[in-house]
Amino acid sequence: MDFNINMTAFSTEHRTVPLQSSVLYDVIIIGGGPAALTAAVYCMRKGVKTGLIAKDIGGQVGETSGIENYLGYKYIEGHELVNKFAEHVKQFEIGFKEGIGVSRIIDGKEKSIILESGEQYRAKAIILATGSKWKKLNVPGEDKLIGKGVAYCAICDAPFFAEKRVVVVGGGNSGVEAAIDLAKVATSVTVVQFLDALTADKILLDKLKEFSNVKVLYEHAVERILGEDRVSGVAIVDRKTQKVQELKVDGIFIQIGLIPNSEMAKGLVEINERGEIIVDCACRTSAEGIFAAGDVTSVPYKQIIIAAGEGAKAALSACDYVMRQ
Amino acid sequence: MALFDEKVSSQLKSILSGMKSDIQLAFFTQEIECPMCRETRLFLEEFCALSGKLTLSVYDFVKDKEKAETHRVDKIPAIVVLDSKGNDTGIKFYGLPGGYEINSFIKSLLEASGQKEELPALLMSRVMAIKKDIHIQVFVTLSCPFCPAAVMAAHRLALENPNIRADMVESTTFVPLAVRYGVQSVPMTVINETQKLIGAQPIERLVEAIENA
Numbered sequence: 105m106d107f108n109i110n111m112t113a114f115s116t117e118h119r120t121v122p123l124q125s126s127v128l129y130d131v132i133i134i135g136g137g138p139a140a141l142t143a144a145v146y147c148m149r150k151g152v153k154t155g156l157i158a159k160d161i162g163g164q165v166g167e168t169s170g171i172e173n174y175l176g177y178k179y180i181e182g183h184e185l186v187n188k189f190a191e192h193v194k195q196f197e198i199g200f201k202e203g204i205g206v207s208r209i210i211d212g213k214e215k216s217i218i219l220e221s222g223e224q225y226r227a228k229a230i231i232l233a234t235g236s237k238w239k240k241l242n243v244p245g246e247d248k249l250i251g252k253g254v255a256y257c258a259i260c261d262a263p264f265f266a267e268k269r270v271v272v273v274g275g276g277n278s279g280v281e282a283a284i285d286l287a288k289v290a291t292s293v294t295v296v297q298f299l300d301a302l303t304a305d306k307i308l309l310d311k312l313k314e315f316s317n318v319k320v321l322y323e324h325a326v327e328r329i330l331g332e333d334r335v336s337g338v339a340i341v342d343r344k345t346q347k348v349q350e351l352k353v354d355g356i357f358i359q360i361g362l363i364p365n366s367e368m369a370k371g372l373v374e375i376n377e378r379g380e381i382i383v384d385c386a387c388r389t390s391a392e393g394i395f396a397a398g399d400v401t402s403v404p405y406k407q408i409i410i411a412a413g414e415g416a417k418a419a420l421s422a423c424d425y426v427m428r429q
Numbered sequence: 430m431a432l433f434d435e436k437v438s439s440q441l442k443s444i445l446s447g448m449k450s451d452i453q454l455a456f457f458t459q460e461i462e463c464p465m466c467r468e469t470r471l472f473l474e475e476f477c478a479l480s481g482k483l484t485l486s487v488y489d490f491v492k493d494k495e496k497a498e499t500h501r502v503d504k505i506p507a508i509v510v511l512d513s514k515g516n517d518t519g520i521k522f523y524g525l526p527g528g529y530e531i532n533s534f535i536k537s538l539l540e541a542s543g544q545k546e547e548l549p550a551l552l553m554s555r556v557m558a559i560k561k562d563i564h565i566q567v568f569v570t571l572s573c574p575f576c577p578a579a580v581m582a583a584h585r586l587a588l589e590n591p592n593i594r595a596d597m598v599e600s601t602t603f604v605p606l607a608v609r610y611g612v613q614s615v616p617m618t619v620i621n622e623t624q625k626l627i628g629a630q631p632i633e634r635l636v637e638a639i640e641n642a
Contacts, residue, residue, distance in 0.1 A: 109441070114535060
């Protein structure tokens with residue numbers, strides 16, 4: 105039996121201070137994932153007056169079971185890496201606000217950040233590092249059947265599909281990881297992939313091949329999810345022939361990637377067609393004094409190590425900006 | 430064999446040192462223990478040894494029927510959290526709170542011992558205004574990173590208002606129950622059999638659902 109203790113949630117050994125409305129911060133960082141936390145460390149080491157507003161410390165890292173591509177760790181569990189990140193940040197006297205999201209930002213020479221609760225904070229520069237969240241398929245039946253066979257978290261919900269038939273939508277790393285987790289318990293797993301090949305890492309594809317109960321349908325797309333009170337099947341279309349077929353399944357796991365959490369940045373900075381905040385190579389957005397880093401940005405490849413590196417860059421860029429003011 | 434390795438033990442010890450008042454845990458099992466009952470008992474024995482503020486009493490679900498009824502325990506393994514005087518806090522764990530769920534277990538013990546942050550005043554007044562009997566069941570799996578938040582929210586409400594009781598239910602230990610409520614994804618919160626919340630919702634949403642129950 106494993107015990108995934110979230111040490112940072114219980115730790116009393118930290119030097120963080122509550123974020124204050126009366127203070128004009130040099131930099132306020134919004135987010136709690138690797139980009140935001142790395143930015144926090146860099147800003148504090150530069151000695152600028154820094155605040156951090158994190159809805160959820162760890163972000164997607166905390167939802168990841170095992171991580172094998174963050175340098176220095178051949179294998180580390182997501183929650184453990186989060187503990188290490190948070191411990192690193194909390195050694196500083198950083199203004200800290202946790203557990204709540206930002207609803208709006210008002211730009212200006214001095215920027216105002218308004219939280220979902222209405223509280224307001226001020227900063228000379230802002231780093232947006234709000235990450236991304238699971239993308240929906242947006243097909244008929246999906247919303248109605250969430251929690252009734254439509255699922256997004258394979259490690260959470262795989263036990264409910266023991267001895268059942270499931271579809272996994274998506275052939276990237278998260279889709280193939282979900283297929284592997286489900287193949288261990290389900291009778292059959294059908295991976296529906298939009299493209300003509302799986303795009304997951306080879307090491308995952310090799311693991312997937314070990315299961316005889318997994319089938320991959322290439323160049324197919326889910327058209328609708330069938331069922332009234334629970335999922336009874338999916339209608340999938342062959343993208344070459346346009347032929348539609350129905351698969352009888354008990355569950356569908358949707359792993360088609362992520363959408364950026366950029367709602368608060370709309371109308372504030374330039375955003376691309378994917379909803380990502382457009383940044384230049386120094387993490388600058390289209391608005392002066394507003395920087396962005398990590399999965400919420402247009403930087404390609406959403407990886408922990410990349411987000412962390414981008415967070416460092418955004419912090420240095422923001423500190424530069426503040427010092428030149 | 431010890432369930433906690435040295436690292437986990439020392440982490441737990443340091444967290445539990447933050448407990449304010451004593452907490453008693455009542456554990457319900459039976460004479461011929463189900464495999465999960467035994468494992469949960471061993472877990473609790475090891476866990477309670479990590480803090481002088483924790484005491485464990487083991488009861489037999491069949492022989493101590495009256496005790497079980499007092500605490501409204503209807504299945505085993507069951508852990509009931511009692512305050513220092515032995516009063517029921519309304520907090521229960523059905524199944525072993527391992528994996529990610531260790532976090533809700535620790536949090537509930539700390540909060541029940543008085544180590545808690547205040548809820549916003551407006552929310553608190555809504556919680557205290559709940560007069561009818563509310564039974565919250567939060568279905569989880571131990572590999573679900575989002576589940577502890579849902580359990581913590583439910584348990585916090587149970588702690589604040591005596592009309593509310595809240596259970597963590599480990600879905601794979603109580604399969605027929607999970608099937609009965611149609612649980613296919615976790616966390617799923619069932620309020621008085623009628624209201625269902627899917628996913629880890631903020632505590633405000635939970636209060637809202639209770640108000641509508």
